[in-house]
Amino acid sequence: MAVTQLVGAKIHRREDPRLITGHGHYIDDFTRQGAAYAAFVRSPFAHARIKRIDITDASKAPGVVGVFTARDFKGQLAGTHPAAPAFVAEKKYIPERFPIAEKEVCYQGEIVAAVLADSKAQAADAANLIQVEYDELPAVMDLEKALDAKSPKAHEGAADNISWDLTYTGPEVTEAAFKEADVVVKERILQNRLAPVPMEPRGVLAEYETYDKKLTIWMSSQNPHFIRLFVSGSMGLKESQVRVISPDVGGGFGSKISPYPEDYLVPALSRLSERPVKWIETRTESMQNATHGRGQFYDVEVAAKKDGTLLGMRMTQYLDVGAYCGTFSAFQACACLMAGGAYKWKGISARTIGILTNRVPTDPYRGAGRPEATHLVERMVDLVAGQLKLDPVAIRRKNFIQPKEFPYTQNFGLVVDSGDYEKSLDRALELAGYDELRKKQADLRKQGRYFGIGLSTWIELCGFGPSAATAPATGGIALVESAQVRVTPTGSVIVYTGTHAHGQGHETTFSQIVADQLGVPYESVELRHGDTAEGTSFGYGTYGSRSLAVGGVAVSKAVGKVIDKGKKLAAHMLEAAEEDIVFERGSFHVKGSPDKSKAFGEVAFASYGMNLPEGMEQGLEAVAYFDPPNLVWPFGAHVAVVEIDAETGHVQLEKYVAVDDCGNIINPMIVDGQIHGGVAQAIAQALYEEVVYDEETGQLKTGTLLDYSIPGIGEIPAMSLDHTVTPSPTNDLGVKGIGEAGTIAASAAVINAVCDALSPLGIKHVDMPASPDRLWNMMKGARK
Amino acid sequence: MEEASKQLGKFGEDAKVLAGGHSLIPLMRLRLAQPTALVDINGIKELDHIKEDGSKLRIGALTRHVTLQNSNVVKDKLPLLAEVAGEVGDNQVRNMGTIGGVVAHADAAGDYPTIALMLDAEIVTNRRTIAAKDFFTDIFTTPLEADEIVTEVVFPVANGPHKYIKFRRRLFDWAIVGAAAQKMNGGWRIGLTNVGSTPVRAKAVEEALQKGAKPEEAAQHASDGLDPAGDLRASPEYKKHLARVLTKRAINQAEGRQ
């Protein structure tokens, strides 16, 4: 890019004034004249047969428009819930899923009936009057037991509980690596199930216009175009008849990517009732029904030489799919592909098993598979170091992929585009004062205090595409990104992107890119997204840290096309040859004579006038799609410092350092914000959060925010952040994603610190969350 | 007051007093409480006061947590109570919740009931005065009649060494276990939160201290006779352990030691 005034600048988010003063537009801020309200009756059981549904009292309740059960939707909705386990093709079983249960419920919270009423309160009260008789069935809760052939099935009549089972790479290289080993370290590593808890729960407002056969859906989604695709298909409408509008989205963390039952049922209710229908998820519904994240365990073995050289890894991922296959749940198997982390290995063999249980489905949750991979490899490397009495820094340095080795083809054939792992590690150690910390640790240990330092030298892959890798997994639609740039006659610029935002600040960063590239004032650039009736014909949504690295690049490409057309027109206006026109800082001039120039605005205005060059059409706008040639590969080094209360097991986070590398930085303030939030979310997993179901009955025990311990600002330490910059060769902007980095990196750093603190007791591994009661128990056990 | 009591009488068991609403509304949201009538007492100004009365401190039932936390009178006469108030919930809860609501609600994890019990406070209603030890009879259970309104909680003045330690996972959480220590009339008063169905006064610890035991020795008695229920955050064993550790720390910190 020629001009770099705005790119790289710490500009305040333009979204913030409206969002922090309560002027954002969330779903509950919208209504339609004559709207009815929906309430859903949900199964109180994890697994049961539905015997009878008595709607008599509910139907007579005040304000009730109608009561609906599965039968009523049969003519309205077709097909089963979309699920994409294509990249786990060896064995797969995707249970049929209709948005509302008819005969069998398979998790607590599954919808069995819907009520429409004139007001929200009337709908809720009437829903309470519906009597459902169930025959309880055994619930499948334990992942290992579920694999037993004799286990009850999560779905009655199913052959087994295995949704997928796939082994990556032949084991021969790995076996050879293990033969060379001086030490083999084994561990079982748990990934606690997490609830996404977006501040804004989900919500759907749908208006079906009976005569025009047009459907408009306002909903809180990370992925409006895919919702249009799925819902139109299910409802027997053309995509062109459906418009999905996703305005400000109050957090998603992955839980608003996939379609949900209500996304089908609410539009169907509108078509059935000929009224607009609104439904806003309650917090309780959100805890119960929003797809959960993680919910896995791993059996891992690592082989190494005495000097700390890593040789091989064998790992199996046991993933709790929940009761139905989430649309992108199989994506989390990428933990296998990333299990090698930042290191060189002779061989890795990995197996993933997706297991059906009677819990709410899991799906991507911030990081999706990559936090699990980081946690696993960073824990294992520390365990090897512990066994060999090596410093965790030394073993990392010894095994890093080196800067000159990029692009580096890792064990699963993925090509790591760039990296400089020692550079970020060095900076992180410097910021943390690592050597001093080790001295302090030695002193405190003498006093019987438990002080620990944990590292995470994380890497990730993000920015999905490329088309070749993604199209097979989505049933044919490649994950690329589209953009449209429209220049108005007065030279202001409207940019449409197929990504969306739920806190990422795209309105700011994308505008920075465009304003810089065009040399126009930042204020004259407007970014729009989230409405399928505007902009390009298809957009691919925001997840997997893809928006800038794919969508931002598409925007930049579309701007390039606008500039190209501008050059043609400017050449005509300046009576020069097109090749001689240079575009710089918002003006077109003739090479060598900067005074012979036309400002961008003049050219824009002229493009809507007469006297255009032969064959040129009026207007100044362009569409571009970007199909990235590879994924992008951010990395970094985090250091966590903890002290554990010897008597209570409470973990005090004393210090947190994060040095991350996301290539070129568009807006450092936004990057830091993403890191802050991401790290906080991983600290939450490491120390606080866990979705707990009763292991017998399948009842959700953490259904409110009193019981589900999402930490607050009081629990998150101030962080010291810094960055290294290793531009990505994968795209012209040299950028990599940063939205998930903090979450991918931090749980390992925190738990490594906890384990380091407890190592004098002989404790090697601690599962998450490292809550005080868990640690107290472990410490008590170890002291015996 | 009269009108409120009359209205409560009219609707009987189905009516509920509404004070700060920070326990009642969550219960209603979960349909665990479904009152047919709410009698809002927030307009009864005479219930919102803090009065010194010789060796007593009279706190009106409608006094908000934030008022107790910041009151100079409370800081002077019963600083333990001001400290405890500052530890209740978060800002929203402290701005809305009332002391009368906490005692009437009688949640075993409530913080004031512990202080009321250990200091022999009295709960005054529009009908009678009930000693704290007779008031907290079981979880969410008090002797209050359906149309009875708490008007005041009366504490003794006590401004010697004191400390409340509330062990929790998050700053805004309820106590997993809480321990309070107050030096008073030459002896110690020790109270525990959330280690049973009611607040607990740890008399065995008080007596051991009286006999000259060191805090760490005396605190070993904090779990005597306790039978706490386990929950997602803590097993019964862990709660008993915390009772001992926190009691020791509360006494030590009250006296300015770590």
Ligand SMILES: Cc1cc2nc3c(=O)[nH]c(=O)nc-3n(C[C@H](O)[C@H](O)[C@H](O)COP(=O)(O)OP(=O)(O)OC[C@H]3O[C@@H](n4cnc5c(N)ncnc54)[C@H](O)[C@@H]3O)c2cc1C
């Ligand atoms: C997120 C959160 C965190 C919290 N954390 C804590 C904590 O850490 N420690 C703690 O102690 N509390 C905590 N609370 C509870 C809080 O202190 C409540 O405000 C308190 O329990 C109830 O007081 P209230 O005035 O809100 O009463 P309300 O909710 O209005 O009423 C509670 C009950 O008491 C009855 N009642 C209220 N006032 C009277 C009266 N004068 N006479 C007779 N009956 C009456 C009501 O009818 C109702 O049954 C928390 C609450 C929330 C929502």
